[in-house]
Amino acid sequence: MAAVSSPSADLSAALVLKPVDALDWLVILPVAWCIGIGAILMMVRHRTFLQPLIAIAALGVLVGLDAALLWHVSQNGPVTMVMGRWLPPFGIAFTVDLTGALFALMAAVVALAGAVAAVTDINGSGRRYGFYPLLMLLMAGVSGAFLTGDVFNLYVWFEVLLISSFGLLVLGSEREQIDGAVKYGFLNLVATTLFLIATGYLYGIFGTLNMADIAAKAVEVRGTAPLTTLIALFVFAFAMKAAAFPVNFWLPASYHTPRIVVSALFAGLLTKVGIYALIRVSVMLFPLERQELSLVIALAGALTMITGALGALAQTDTRRLLGYLVISGIGSMLAGIAVGGSGGIGGTVFYALHSMVVMTALYLAAGLAARLSGGFSLSSLRGLYTRHALFSALSLMLFFAVAGLPPFSGFWPKVMLVKSALDTGAWWLAGALLLAGFLTMIATGRLFLLAYWRPAGAAAPSGEVALPATLLLPLIALTAVSVLIGLFPEMLLGLVQKAALTLNEPSRYLHSVFPAGSAP
Amino acid sequence: MEPVFALLTGIFLAIAIYLLMSKFIIRMLIGVAILGNAVNLLIFTSGRIMRGVPPVIGPGLDVPAGPVANPLPQALILTAIVISFSFFAFLLVLSWRAYSTLGTDNTDEMRVAEPDDAALPPLGY
Numbered sequence: 001m002a003a004v005s006s007p008s009a010d011l012s013a014a015l016v017l018k019p020v021d022a023l024d025w026l027v028i029l030p031v032a033w034c035i036g037i038g039a040i041l042m043m044v045r046h047r048t049f050l051q052p053l054i055a056i057a058a059l060g061v062l063v064g065l066d067a068a069l070l071w072h073v074s075q076n077g078p079v080t081m082v083m084g085r086w087l088p089p090f091g092i093a094f095t096v097d098l099t100g101a102l103f104a105l106m107a108a109v110v111a112l113a114g115a116v117a118a119v120t121d122i123n124g125s126g127r128r129y130g131f132y133p134l135l136m137l138l139m140a141g142v143s144g145a146f147l148t149g150d151v152f153n154l155y156v157w158f159e160v161l162l163i164s165s166f167g168l169l170v171l172g173s174e175r176e177q178i179d180g181a182v183k184y185g186f187l188n189l190v191a192t193t194l195f196l197i198a199t200g201y202l203y204g205i206f207g208t209l210n211m212a213d214i215a216a217k218a219v220e221v222r223g224t225a226p227l228t229t230l231i232a233l234f235v236f237a238f239a240m241k242a243a244a245f246p247v248n249f250w251l252p253a254s255y256h257t258p259r260i261v262v263s264a265l266f267a268g269l270l271t272k273v274g275i276y277a278l279i280r281v282s283v284m285l286f287p288l289e290r291q292e293l294s295l296v297i298a299l300a301g302a303l304t305m306i307t308g309a310l311g312a313l314a315q316t317d318t319r320r321l322l323g324y325l326v327i328s329g330i331g332s333m334l335a336g337i338a339v340g341g342s343g344g345i346g347g348t349v350f351y352a353l354h355s356m357v358v359m360t361a362l363y364l365a366a367g368l369a370a371r372l373s374g375g376f377s378l379s380s381l382r383g384l385y386t387r388h389a390l391f392s393a394l395s396l397m398l399f400f401a402v403a404g405l406p407p408f409s410g411f412w413p414k415v416m417l418v419k420s421a422l423d424t425g426a427w428w429l430a431g432a433l434l435l436a437g438f439l440t441m442i443a444t445g446r447l448f449l450l451a452y453w454r455p456a457g458a459a460a461p462s463g464e465v466a467l468p469a470t471l472l473l474p475l476i477a478l479t480a481v482s483v484l485i486g487l488f489p490e491m492l493l494g495l496v497q498k499a500a501l502t503l504n505e506p507s508r509y510l511h512s513v514f515p516a517g518s519a520p
Numbered sequence: 521m522e523p524v525f526a527l528l529t530g531i532f533l534a535i536a537i538y539l540l541m542s543k544f545i546i547r548m549l550i551g552v553a554i555l556g557n558a559v560n561l562l563i564f565t566s567g568r569i570m571r572g573v574p575p576v577i578g579p580g581l582d583v584p585a586g587p588v589a590n591p592l593p594q595a596l597i598l599t600a601i602v603i604s605f606s607f608f609a610f611l612l613v614l615s616w617r618a619y620s621t622l623g624t625d626n627t628d629e630m631r632v633a634e635p636d637d638a639a640l641p642p643l644g645y
Contacts (some may be wrong), residue, residue: 005542152596159603166610170617178618184549193552196559196600201624203564203596257633312546315639414608454645 016085026069027081027094030062030104030143038136042248048127052119055132059112062139066105073101079147080212087248088513089210095149097509098499103276104146106472110268110360111139113474117364118261120468124173126259133303134171134472135265138164145273149513151199154277158192158241165270167256168262176296180257187250191240197276198233205230210363212513215506222288230513231289232433242274242330245304251327252311256319256376260367262446266328266359272352275333281412282337283345286502290340298338302432304330305331309439313446316365318376320473321447322359325402328436329355335429336417343420346500350492351413354485358401358409361478368452368475372465378447387465391472392452394479399444401482404437409485444452531559545615545625552611555603559576560597567593 036056044050063405073079073096082091096104115135122131133240136390141161147332148154165188169181205225206214221227236247243251256264282290282297308328329351336348360362370376372387374375387390401408414437502508536558539551567585572589576579 054532150578152599156599156603163606163610166614173617175621176633178614178621179630181614182601182618182630183625184543185614185634186540186552189552189607189611192557193604197562200559200566200596203563204568204592253634314641316639361630379639423522450642450645473536 001221014087014090016082016087020081023072024081026065026072027039027079027096027147030069030108031094031140031147033058033062033065033415034136034140034143034439038133038140039206041133041136042130045130045133046128048124051127053113053130053213056112056115056119058089058136059108059115059139062143063105063108064111066101066108066143067273069096070101070105071097073098074498076457078420078509080512088355089208089213092153092210093100093149093210093513094147095212095218095509095513097148097502097512099276099279100146100493102349102353102495102499103272104143107139107142107146107269107272110157110356111135111142113226113360113364113478114261114265114268115145117264117367117471117474118259119470120365121259121471122171127177129171130167131171131262133162134167137319138265138269140164142269142273146276149211150283151211151214151294153209154223154280155192155196155199158195158273158277160191161270161273162188164439168265169258171258171262171456174257176257180254183243183250184254189239191237191247194233194237198230198237200290201233209279210513211285212506212510216510216514218286227286228292231282231286232293232296235278237356238274238278238281239300239334240274242271242333243304243327244300244334245307245332246300248304248308248327252320252323255323256317258361260319260370261329261392263366264360264363267322267363268356271326271330272356274331275337275348275352278334278337278350279345279503283321283340284506284509286505287340287412290337294340297334299428300430301331301334301338302429303331304328304334305436306432306439309436309443316378318369318378318381318447318451319363320377321443322362322366325362325443326355326359327439328440329359329402331436332414332417332433335421335433336413339420339426339429340419340423340504341420341424342425342497342500342504343416344500345503346493346496347413347416347420349496349499350416351410353492354401354413354482357478357485358398361398361475361482364471364475364478365391365398368467368471369395369465371471378450381451384452386456386466387407389464391467391475393450394475396448397479397483399448401486403441403444405441407483407486408491409482411486412489420472521569522565523560526571529561529565531560532561543627545618548562548627549608549611549615554606556600556608559604560600563596563600564593567596586621 032469078097080093080095082088082093127426138161141157170177206217218471229261239246305328308324311324313404331358333348336344373381401410404410404414418430528642532554536551536555539547567590572587575588594618
């Protein structure tokens with residue numbers, strides 16, 4: 001550079017001069033790792049044999065990275081890293097608190113299970129069209145959304161995961177998939193555009209997009225700026241991404257069309273990113289506005305869970321049935337956001353983590369059921385129990401987990417949510433939660449009765465059918481995670497309560513972005 | 521200046537929403553393109569419009585000499601343009617594929633994934 005600035009310039013006013021702590025690199029590493037591996041996989045796109053090996057190894061490393069990040073954050077509190085060393089709020093910040101780290105770890109676990117299951121499920125042409133690179137880029141988007149500390153950056157990660165999900169959705173180009181992708185594409189694009197509109201207004205009001213900076217400045221601006229309207233816009237956009245009633249009909253229209261592994265990954269990851277963003281913006285940034293909107297969110301949540309469970313009861317296709325169960329779970333999470341407080345928010349985070357594991361496992365189970373007994377239609381599925389007793393037992397555990405029965409992972413978040421709803425006097429919301437659980441139990445019980453317990457026809461071959469290990473192993477692993485969470489909830493309960501504490505009282509988050517002395 | 525831009529954004533948004541409510545994919549596609557531009561204008565306006573020089577710092581200086589335009593909305597819009605353009609391209613190809621595969625661009629008739637005449641679920645054993 002020719003034009004060197006005068007030597008007297010004090011760089012410490014603009015830049016973080018302290019070298020970055022080695023452990024702090026963990027904040028950015030999950031995203032960089034996914035993008036890098038995605039690019040490498042893109043280069044070896046035609047080596048269909050190499051692709052799963054690289055991707056599974058890389059996702060294994062990602063699980064390790066996210067686990068290390070979670071450990072680091074739980075030991076030292078929220079961690080911030082600013083791009084280009086600009087002092088916050090000028091650089092793009094990656095800030096991780098317990099919530100983000102927990103979500104990122106669970107997403108990595110789910111993606112690893114999906115990548116293993118895809119070894120058998122995604123055939124040669126699916127791999128040549130880039131299943132694994134798209135999966136890595138999807139994970140880059142998902143991890144980025146969970147780890148970023150900047151609202152516009154969050155929008156960019158949303159778009160990264162959205163375009164990867166488009167690619168995964170149309171993998172195979174069947175008629176059904178294209179039909180589903182049109183609806184998914186348009187509605188999700190409108191949702192992210194709404195998010196961008198809200199971000200534009202946010203920038204107009206605050207002049208900053210750094211989350212910690214906004215949380216600090218919201219106190220001054222409150223009263224002069226139409227913050228409730230702004231938050232309503234955010235809530236609407238994220239509710240659409242998360243598939244909340246009444247803007248959820250793109251989900252049952254599209255989630256059953258792609259390959260079953262892709263459906264499983266979508267069910268586990270995508271709607272939860274919407275929930276995460278909703279928690280981040282409404283709970284941490286604008287708690288008072290969330291309280292004003294809580295009745296609306298609670299109503300939307302109650303309707304989402306009831307209509308989701310009723311929709312599940314009315315379906316013939318197992319994949320569509322599961323799509324409605326995804327929606328029903330979103331309703332429970334919204335209920336927790338509406339109630340607020342440590343119990344409500346902690347319950348929402350816990351429920352989201354449980355739902356990631358269980359919904360992915362359920363879709364994988366639906367794929368296995370189709371493999372065992374020809375098809376996804378409930379009228380043709382029968383006699384699964386005699387075909388594979390272990391698989392039936394795993395499925396039953398997952399059905400119990402999704403309905404919220406002890407001792408599986410769905411029980412504890414449900415208890416937290418019902419209790420905190422009752423504590424705030426929202427008895428009708430607690431009733432809706434219990435009713436939705438009851439209806440879900442009936443829906444999954446009916447599925448079990450018809451597909452697993454109903455005797456196979458005389459024409460069908462009897463006896464056990466072997467299943468490929470790459471499909472059975474992820475299912476066993478995810479079910480084991482669900483059972484372990486259900487049996488030993490103390491550790492996760494402690495973590496989500498601490499996470500809710502940081503969200504409700506973001507002083508530690510702010511302190512991590514603006515260490516003492518450099519107030520915003 | 522702002523009221524003019526606000527009005528223009530409003531008109532763009534109205535047209536986009538009207539087009540998005542159509543049942544023909546090609547109109548929805550044009551709606552998406554206009555919606556993207558409406559949002560870009562919105563961000564541009566919310567970053568405060570002013571008659572300033574470009575935010576370029578002269579040689580030998582550490583800070584700009586006079587008032588300068590706010591560069592951040594332009595950076596944001598640039599990102600948004602790139603993203604919305606790529607999405608538009610994807611949706612365009614997808615719509616063409618949908619038209620050639622399904623033989624229609626009327627969303628009312630696109631019921632392959634959710635058939636109208638789906639059979640009732642089994643009501644008993």
